[in-house]
Amino acid sequence: MTCARTALLAAAMAAAMAAVPMACAPAPSPAPRPNILLITIDTLRADHLGIYGYELPTSPAIDAFARRGTVFDRAQSSSAWTLPSLASLMTSTYTSTHGCWNFRSRLDDGFTTLAELLAVEGYATGGVASHTFLASSYGLAQGFGHYDEELAPTKGAQAHNAITSSRVTDKGLAWIDHRARLARRAGDADAAPWFLWVHYFDPHYIYHEHAGVTERFGSEGDRVRYDGEIAHTDAQVGRLLAGLRERGLDDETVVVLTADHGEEFGDHGSKHHGRTLYREVLRVPLILAGPGIAAGRATEPVSVVDVLPTLLDLLDVPPPPLIKGRSMRRALEGESLAPRALLAELRLFDGYHADALIHGRWKAVVDADSGVARLFDLEADPGETRDLAADEPEQLANMLQGIEVLRESAAQDGRRFDVDEGLVLDDDELDTLRQLGYVDDR
Ligand SMILES: [Zn+2]
Structure with missing residues (x-):
């Protein structure tokens, strides 16, 4: 509506339209929307982190980050391995909906992902993948304007053996700097906020030893090496978070840290993951920190499906249909959440x-x-x-x-x-999955 037209209407309907001339004044600029940094760490059971009570010093950086945010004590994954869990995180649906049951599954393009929803809201979206199941062929890259899958090959021994956390951090910081350059060019006031998803892989089997790190946790055995992998990854997560701080972005960025699933060390008779739904596999860390988020702990059970509606709620965006999660915003403001049942x-x-x-x-x-x-x-x-x-x-x-x-x-x-379990995999790709433990040859 033009101002002239408004003036005419105002003259005719002075009382009723009293508020209309306001429309001609420059609209108050809405509160700037925060950037969102989503950090997922593969195979990270919550109880091997200091902030969740672990007695060994695996996680000084994550612990320090957690102390300025809300720590969810009882966060649950929706499944016991990467693809279904991350599909749940990205769509806020359970596996019976998104259909990513096995390693031939692909997340259907018909789903609306967190990245797609944020892109519609004007966010620049970037992803850094480091696991085969994050390769775009599996469908999780939907909605990302920039998606770096160099570290997520679907074939070759590298997928299974590579140590990638430092490169994940490098790539994440490089993309943040890239966004900052574009923002300066656009004039900072018009810069789009960004959403960056970085996935760290190193705690996943094979457990590598890291000189100067692993020895701190004992001499030998899977658990010791697993703890060393966590500590190694923690240092790289710390470097990413320090990078955010050094760039003055702490107050403008909501950071979410979680995992896709945990790991078994014979707790219920199995090893690795993907075979049971006990606590050592389902209980994951979930920590949010940033503007408007209180420091504290939330004790009610929550799920990876709750992350999407929570982030939308923080932006005052209504949740899309079909989602199975609910907003945890009350917990981020120090309130308690009503009880509710969670599925895996x-x-x-x-x-x-x-x-x-x-x-x-x-x-x-x-x-x-x-x-x-x-x-x-x-x-x-x-x-x-x-x-x-x-x-x-x-x-x-x-x-x-x-x-x-x-x-x-x-x-x-x-x-x-369309639930698609028809992903065609060649022998190399199957071999990569076999080395990662996802093909059952028994
Ligand atoms: Zn995983």
């Missing part, structure tokens, strides 16, 4: 298909094929060692019904999309 699903290998539900103090894990179910009281038994299925049949029945309801709702949403 696993169909990777033949032989053990499982679903899990976490609700308040209870957790149920059910073998999806045989129907054999276990029930744990997480308050009395956080390590999930005492099966209460026989002692608490009513509680178990409630939990199993909860799994049914959430799975059916998720599966119904999934029918709107």
Whole structure:
């Protein structure tokens, strides 16, 4: 509406249109939107970080970062391996919806990802991948204007053996500097905020030794080397966060740090991940810090599906349809969250298909094929060692019904999309996945 037209209307309808001339004044510029830095670390179980109570010094940088933000004590993954978990993070849906069940799956282009939603909001979007499953062929690159997958080859021994964290940090900082140069050119006031996703891979098997680091955690064994990998990655995460601070971006950037899943060291009889849904695999770190986010801890169970609606809520953007997460914003402001049930699903290998539900103090894990179910009281038994299925049949029945309801709702949403398990992989690619532990040759 032009000012002349407004003036005419104002003259005719002086009382009713009293506020209209305001439209001719320059609109107050909206509060600048923060940049968003999403850091995911592969295979990082929460309880191997100092901020989650680990007794060894694996994570000084992450701990320092966590102290200025909100730490979620009971964050859960939606699955036990990379592809379904990160698909849940990017779409806020469970696996029964996004359909990334196995290593031939691809996230359908019909999904609206976090990166796509932020791009629509005017964000510049960048990604740094460092794991085969983040290669664009698997569909997680949707919505990224810049997506660096040099460190995420789908074939060759490098995918499995390379140590990549320092390069991930270099690439992340280089993209931030690139955005800053573009912003200066555009005139800083008009610069788009950015969303950067960096994924660190090093804690994933094979556990490499790092001279000067690994020795701090003992002499030998998988756990020692795993802790060394965490400490090595922590230093690179620290370098990324220091880079943000040195560039004066701390007050303008919301930082989210989480993991795709944890790792087993025989806790329930298995090693690595992708085979069970126990705490050592499902419980991940989740920490948010930045403008408007209080320092503190949140104890209610939350899920990787909650990250997307939380970030949108911080930007006052309404959540899209079909999502299964909910905003955690209240927790970021120091308030508590209402209880709610969370689902995790696993169909990777033949032989053990499982679903899990976490609700308040209870957790149920059910073998999806045989129907054999276990029930744990997480308050009395956080390590999930005492099966209460026989002692608490009513509680178990409630939990199993909860799994049914959430799975059916998720599966119904999934029918709107093309679930594609037809990714064609050549022998080299299969060999890479085999070395990473994702092809079951037993
Ligand atoms: Zn992973």
